Amino acid sequence: MKRYRATIAFVLIVGALIALGYAAFGPQKATAALLSGLTLAALYFLLGAGLSLIFGLMDVLNFAHGILFMVGAYVGYTVFGNPRLILNTAPLFLALAVGMMAGVRLGRFIPAHRVLPYLLGIGVMVWGVRGFPLRPLVAFEPTTAGGAIPTALAQEPLPRMMVRLVQLALAGLLLGPAFARWRREERRASPWRPVALGVGLAALAVLLLLGRDGLEKFLLGLSVDVRFLLALVAGAATGAALGALVETTLIRPFYGRPVTQIVLTLGLMFAGAELVKFVWGKEGRPPMAVPTAFSRSCRSPNLIAWLTEQCFSIDVLGRAFPTYRLLIIAIGLLILAGVALLLKYSRLGMIVRAGVQDSAMVEALGINVRRVFTTVFALGSALAALGGVVAAPFIGVYPEMGSTFQLQAFIAVVIGGMGSYTGTAVGALVLGLARALGDTLVTTGIALPGMAEALRASPAVARASTVLIMAIVLLVRPAGIFGKKE
Amino acid sequence: MALLEVQDIHTFIGQFHILQGVSLEVPEGSITALLGRNGAGKTTTFKSILGLTPPRTGKVIFAGEEIQGRPAYEIASMGIGYVPEHRAIFTNLTVEENLRIAERRRGDLKKRADFIFTLFPDLKRLARLPAGHLSGGQQQMLAIARALVPDNRILLIDEPSEGLAPILIQELMEAIRRLSAEVTVLLVDQNFQMTSRLADRYSMIDDGRTVRSGTMADLLKEPEVIRRYLGAVI
Numbered sequence: 001m002k003r004y005r006a007t008i009a010f011v012l013i014v015g016a017l018i019a020l021g022y023a024a025f026g027p028q029k030a031t032a033a034l035l036s037g038l039t040l041a042a043l044y045f046l047l048g049a050g051l052s053l054i055f056g057l058m059d060v061l062n063f064a065h066g067i068l069f070m071v072g073a074y075v076g077y078t079v080f081g082n083p084r085l086i087l088n089t090a091p092l093f094l095a096l097a098v099g100m101m102a103g104v105r106l107g108r109f110i111p112a113h114r115v116l117p118y119l120l121g122i123g124v125m126v127w128g129v130r131g132f133p134l135r136p137l138v139a140f141e142p143t144t145a146g147g148a149i150p151t152a153l154a155q156e157p158l159p160r161m162m163v164r165l166v167q168l169a170l171a172g173l174l175l176g177p178a179f180a181r182w183r184r185e186e187r188r189a190s191p192w193r194p195v196a197l198g199v200g201l202a203a204l205a206v207l208l209l210l211g212r213d214g215l216e217k218f219l220l221g222l223s224v225d226v227r228f229l230l231a232l233v234a235g236a237a238t239g240a241a242l243g244a245l246v247e248t249t250l251i252r253p254f255y256g257r258p259v260t261q262i263v264l265t266l267g268l269m270f271a272g273a274e275l276v277k278f279v280w281g282k283e284g285r286p287p288m289a290v291p292t293a294f295s296r297s298c299r300s301p302n303l304i305a306w307l308t309e310q311c312f313s314i315d316v317l318g319r320a321f322p323t324y325r326l327l328i329i330a331i332g333l334l335i336l337a338g339v340a341l342l343l344k345y346s347r348l349g350m351i352v353r354a355g356v357q358d359s360a361m362v363e364a365l366g367i368n369v370r371r372v373f374t375t376v377f378a379l380g381s382a383l384a385a386l387g388g389v390v391a392a393p394f395i396g397v398y399p400e401m402g403s404t405f406q407l408q409a410f411i412a413v414v415i416g417g418m419g420s421y422t423g424t425a426v427g428a429l430v431l432g433l434a435r436a437l438g439d440t441l442v443t444t445g446i447a448l449p450g451m452a453e454a455l456r457a458s459p460a461v462a463r464a465s466t467v468l469i470m471a472i473v474l475l476v477r478p479a480g481i482f483g484k485k486e
Numbered sequence: 487m488a489l490l491e492v493q494d495i496h497t498f499i500g501q502f503h504i505l506q507g508v509s510l511e512v513p514e515g516s517i518t519a520l521l522g523r524n525g526a527g528k529t530t531t532f533k534s535i536l537g538l539t540p541p542r543t544g545k546v547i548f549a550g551e552e553i554q555g556r557p558a559y560e561i562a563s564m565g566i567g568y569v570p571e572h573r574a575i576f577t578n579l580t581v582e583e584n585l586r587i588a589e590r591r592r593g594d595l596k597k598r599a600d601f602i603f604t605l606f607p608d609l610k611r612l613a614r615l616p617a618g619h620l621s622g623g624q625q626q627m628l629a630i631a632r633a634l635v636p637d638n639r640i641l642l643i644d645e646p647s648e649g650l651a652p653i654l655i656q657e658l659m660e661a662i663r664r665l666s667a668e669v670t671v672l673l674v675d676q677n678f679q680m681t682s683r684l685a686d687r688y689s690m691i692d693d694g695r696t697v698r699s700g701t702m703a704d705l706l707k708e709p710e711v712i713r714r715y716l717g718a719v720i
Contacts, residue, residue: 350587354576361574364536365588366562366636 006417006482010426013473013481017433025440028317033436035316039325039394040408041432042332046387047409048416048424049339050380056356056419058373059258060251063265065384066406067272068239072385073397074280076235077288080227080392083219085137086234087212088155092129092168094205098198099169103176105194121174128167132156138280161209169202179249225291232389239385240378247377252370269403277399284398294324324393331390335383336425343421352376356419408435411470417483426481434469438462488547489514489670490535490566490640495544495554497527497534504530505541509696510672510689512640517662517671519685519702521678521716527694528674529571532642536568537561549639563590567633567669571644573625575632577618581609584617584628588635595635601668602631605661623654630661640670647677659684678716682706690715 021030051065078085103121136154156164208215219227250268254260289295293310300306300314306323313320343349351372355362363369388401395401408431416427442462473481490512497505505527512518520528533539535546537558546554553561562568575584585595585602603610606627612620617628626646633641643662647655659680662671666684675681681688682702689699692715698705705712 347587350579350583354579354583354587357576357578358574360538360558361568361570361576362587363558364538364562364568364570365632366559366590367587368557368559370557 009481013430017437021437025444028319029440029444031317032319032321033440035321037433037436038329040435041428042328043387043391043405044409044412044431045332045425045428046335047384047405048413048428050383051409052413052419052421052424053376054380057352057376060261063262064268064272066402067269068242068381068384069388069405070276070402071242072235072239072388073392073401074276075238076231076389077392077397079234080231080288083216087208087215088137091205091209092164094201095165095168096172098202099172100176101194101198103173104180107177107180117174118178121171124167124174125171128164128171158209165205224289228291232386235389236382236386240382243381244374244378247374273399273402282399284396287394287396288392290324290393294327328390328394411466414480415470415473417480420482423480423482431466434466438465488512489549491547492535493545495534495541497530497539497541499539504694505534506694508691510699512670512672514670516687517666517673517685519681519688520672520674521688522691523716526691528691529644532644535642536566565637565639567638567641569629569633569641569643573629575617575625575628579617581615581617581628582613584632585635588632590636598635602634605665606631623650626650626658634665638669640672642672644674645676647675647680655680
């Protein structure tokens with residue numbers, strides 16, 4: 001009995017939420033709310049999975065996790081609608097990264113005097129990006145297949161871009177030594193691997209620049225579906241890279257200092273939101289175009305019919321429900337199963353499960369736990385970024401999306417139990433349902449007997465309801481539904 | 487020649503100066519006992535050797551190489567197995583997973599399975615069970631078995647008999663004696679009766695300093711010393 005207490009609690013809560021929905025709103029609206037709830041739950045889960053894994057393994061409360069959700073969304077959106085911006089900026093980032101890689105390695109031979117080159121490096125970086133035509137490059141609308149970008153003359157000529165490339169590589173070279181002390185000497189089997197990687201990345205940067213016009217034509221000529229897939233891959237990859245970068249440079253020096261970590265990641269959250277505002281503007285953008293299978297303007301009577309008709313919405317008890325949201329639910333379930341399999345059957349998963357309990361012992365077995373930390377951080381970040389891309393055709397992109405969804409994901413993780421993977425999925429489900437029911441309550445209200453008009457609640461009530469549920473769950477089970485006692 | 491040599495290490499935990507000059511030698515093929523009262527610094531010595539609490543000064547030499555200051559995973563991979571106090575097995579992993587996670591090369595477990603399961607036949611029967619369901623004695627066997635999976639040249643075993651029934655302690659002693667034919671052992675245990683019968687050599691620390699070392703046979707001739715440093719009577 002005791003072993004199943006968490007499962008029973010979970011079934012009771014979800015059952016109560018669903019029953020409440022049906023009793024208050026009737027089957028039609030309640031089913032719609034249920035499906036909306038599942039959609040939100042899928043997004044909360046994609047964010048929460050990383051939060052929970054990172055907390056479980058590294059004891060890091062990553063308040064910057066929402067950034068990755070937002071950056072994923074923006075990068076996906078840009079790859080989808082404005083590859084020109086990516087093609088003109090990615091080479092610059094690559095040049096900076098290559099310079100930094102070389103600088104970090106050089107830094108090992110320079111024991112002191114790192115501050116001056118660092119300051120100089122910042123100067124060179126500013127010099128390298130000065131006058132970059134960011135504003136005109138960013139001005140874009142989502143384009144259809146074969147469409148053109150309305151920023152014809154925004155690009156700088158190639159020679160000017162090549163100069164920027166060299167400037168940023170130099171900046172990286174100067175900045176690198178400052179980070180050298182954070183990396184221990186590693187006796188590598190082959191010293192040529194990092195060199196090959198650096199040369200490869202540099203070549204990629206130059207090739208991207210040289211082929212930018214052709215590539216842009218090619219990318220815009222692709223169908224919406226292929227570009228959507230590209231957006232997913234690019235978003236997730238950016239998330240993984242950014243996560244790995246944040247872990248190695250900002251989180252790693254502060255393991256075991258929780259207050260520093262919280263302040264640091266919280267600051268990162270604000271800085272990231274401002275950076276996104278600076279690049280893409282304060283205003284959000286309308287939802288991204290959905291893949292063709294979800295785009296025809298009609299309403300399919302059921303899922304089987306949708307397979308051939310490919311309608312935008314599907315009939316659920318007489319109400320229309322957008323089919324794209326079903327894709328969000330499906331992706332959420334797919335990732336849920338995929339990560340569960342990874343945790344249960346792969347060696348990495350085994351190490352993660354062991355590390356959640358005792359990471360020092362894992363290291364004492366001869367396993368490079370730091371590298372596992374980076375991998376898990378990157379993986380969690382990639383999931384959050386993927387969530388952002390998936391959400392873009394649903395809610396659009398806007399600078400506050402990161403903090404909004406992060407707050408909800410945190411509540412979901414806390415309800416489910418910090419550090420428990422099952423708990424995260426359960427918490428996301430509970431929270432998604434509660435949120436959707438709250439929204440229904442706001443829009444339709446409850447008809448109470450003896451009252452002429454339905455009782456309506458303000459939107460604030462819907463938002464507060466999630467926090468209320470968290471408070472109740474924590475009062476009954478302080479560690480969350482599936483949380484272990486301390 | 488000594489397989490493991492510790493030369494005058496000083497280790498701090500926070501601002502506390504825990505080890506204030508510990509030196510010891512573990513000859514290849516021996517069982518060496520690290521003796522001392524509670525809080526003398528035995529566990530910290532183990533952790534300092536492994537790099538979990540790196541020594542601030544002094545040298546740790548393993549198989550002719552200085553290893554102090556290297557990351558713990560690198561030190562362990564050189565062939566040092568750790569069986570910590572309170573076992574520290576992974577309770578939410580199965581018994582088999584607890585062994586498999588210790589593999590440094592694919593197939594390590596398969597290669598050593600016969601040796602391990604002859605030493606601890608119980609573990610074979612329990613392989614699919616979550617390790618948290620095991621009894622204290624079985625968990626201790628698992629912790630030692632885990633250190634035997636990769637090609638370790640030395641095992642650091644900390645308080646193996648703690649909390650075990652006397653009959654189990656006998657069994658465990660026998661297992662350690664048998665495995666010492668294949669691997670060098672550095673042993674810490676409060677049970678002096680057991681340690682004195684197992685070990686060939688000893689090193690004694692008191693208040694974070696090495697005070698004596700030599701052969702166990704010589705130490706047993708000096709009950710006065712044993713009483714003074716360990717409070718034990720033979």
